[in-house]
Amino acid sequence: MTMSLAGCGTSTGSGDGVTLRLVAADYDVAGGESSKKYWADLTAAFEADNPGIDVEVRIESWNDVDRKVAEMVRAGKAPDIAQIGAYADYAAADKLYSADQMLSIPVQSNFLPPLTDAGEMKRTLYGLPFVASTRLLFYNKELFEDAGITGAPGTWDELKEDAEQLKLNTDVTYPFALPLGPEEAQAETMMWLLSGGGGYTDELGRYAIDSPQNIETFEWLKENLVDAELTGPVAPGSLNRKDAFAAFTRGEVGMLNGHPSLLQAAEKTGIDVGTVALPGKDGEADAAMGVADWIMGFKQNGHREEIGTFLDFLFADENVLEFAGQNDLLPVTVSAQETMRNDPEHADLKDFLEVLPGSVLPPVGKTSWASASEDIKKNIGEAVGPGGSPARTLSRISQDAKAAEAAE
Structure with missing residues (x-):
């Protein structure tokens, strides 16, 4: 029945x-x-x-x-x-x-x-x-004050300028911590894709990992943060979220993307935390990651x-x-x-x-998402690494995801 x-x-x-x-x-x-x-x-x-x-x-x-x-x-x-x-x-x-x-x-x-x-x-x-x-941009208020920064960034360019100020005036270890290591790179990646007007899927729910917006986002990250040596001593592809969060609680990070539990952990160690919606290319991002x-x-x-x-x-x-x-x-x-x-x-x-x-969640309703997520965790760091190509890396990940989806 x-x-x-x-x-x-x-x-x-x-x-x-x-x-x-x-x-x-x-x-x-x-x-x-x-x-x-x-x-x-x-x-x-x-x-x-x-x-x-x-x-x-x-x-x-x-x-x-x-x-x-x-x-x-x-x-x-x-x-x-x-x-x-x-x-x-x-x-x-x-x-x-x-x-x-x-x-x-x-x-x-x-x-x-x-x-x-x-x-x-x-x-x-x-x-x-x-x-x-969900995720917000976290920043260390004391480090900002020491660097002469009076407010949180509202755009990518402002985020870059603040990271430069942090490095120049406070010599902070991680002006902006970018954890693209295998622990949770799929989440950090999605936050940035959304802030650039893209995402893992298109309006019809199909994988669009190598969309022009996504490639442009990672090209900006590579050129303006990673190649400019504003992401700290550990290569983003080797930096895990857990380690980035721990560094923030030690006062070694100026900015990073964080979730609610980091708020309490940082405050327990005496960090004066500021939070703001993730900046987008030209203003606040259209959506946060849920x-x-x-x-x-x-x-x-x-x-x-x-x-x-x-x-x-x-x-x-x-x-x-x-x-x-x-x-x-x-x-x-x-x-x-x-x-x-x-x-x-x-x-x-x-x-x-x-x-x-108003948040956007990863495409967890796809059985192919498990393999696509694992692929991103293992390989997305290459996109911003030395000699890396965002277009090449995103294209390969996208092709594999589409093939897995076709086999569902």
Whole structure:
């Protein structure tokens, strides 16, 4: 029997002693117990409200969680719910329930549009956004003041001028840190592509990695920042995000692109942080990069109704805000975002909250994105390296991505 009733997840389940198995990622980078406590408290409250539905939670590190869920699925032992980094392969293999098979209509309609767009495959929502983030330009206010810089850059040219001032007047180690190393080069790349009016895909959703705008962006980066020796002692292709962030917290970086968790880390070490929307070629970039992690319901065990009941509970504002707040991340629903924006306790996240609704996410709905992303991580640094050619590097990456997409 085909299940197609929208909003069917509002029922409290069959009450026949169903146990849902949930695998979730550990967000506590300090090695603490915050993720375990969140899920323990959440499931205890859920079970009290829903007799007959139990939830067993297994927490895995981010280094392992995607692999372990994949192993479970291959072994025919899929969890009922997985909170991981990607959903596309499972959706393409028809292993997931769609949102309208699980969630009540109010919950479905409450997600921020850029996040639901990214969670769709063939116009059907399978990847439910669990938590989100976006990126801003971070700058060290003390270094700016020492260099005689009175305001944050609003254009590429101003960013270059500020980097030159930082190098000339403060001899800062990294006037602008450009992490194009293999850890997260696909994110840094996308930020710059968006600021140049391009992106990974065109208006029809097709790969356009070697578009004229993208090539021009990387030519500007190479000529004006890298070749001008404004990006520090480590070649961008060898600089990982983690190391760039650590250098910022030590006061060694004038500017870099960062996410909300860096804000707290830098302030803990006494860095006076300024944030501003990423500059574009001639003014503020048209869009910021958004990022989301995903939660999904697997079909294998047939617990569609119970999964929907749990997910409706999970996406209540208080639960969304609790998890986002404790991890310096952004809520994924319209109502929770509005609550956070009006909460003085989260005033430092205001700029991030402002740009998230208009953000653009990577093309995570393509099963080919995993290989394309890995290609970018490994090779994009060549585009700005000695003797590098942005046109040549972007063209090869684009051709491989298109070939992988054609094979989907």
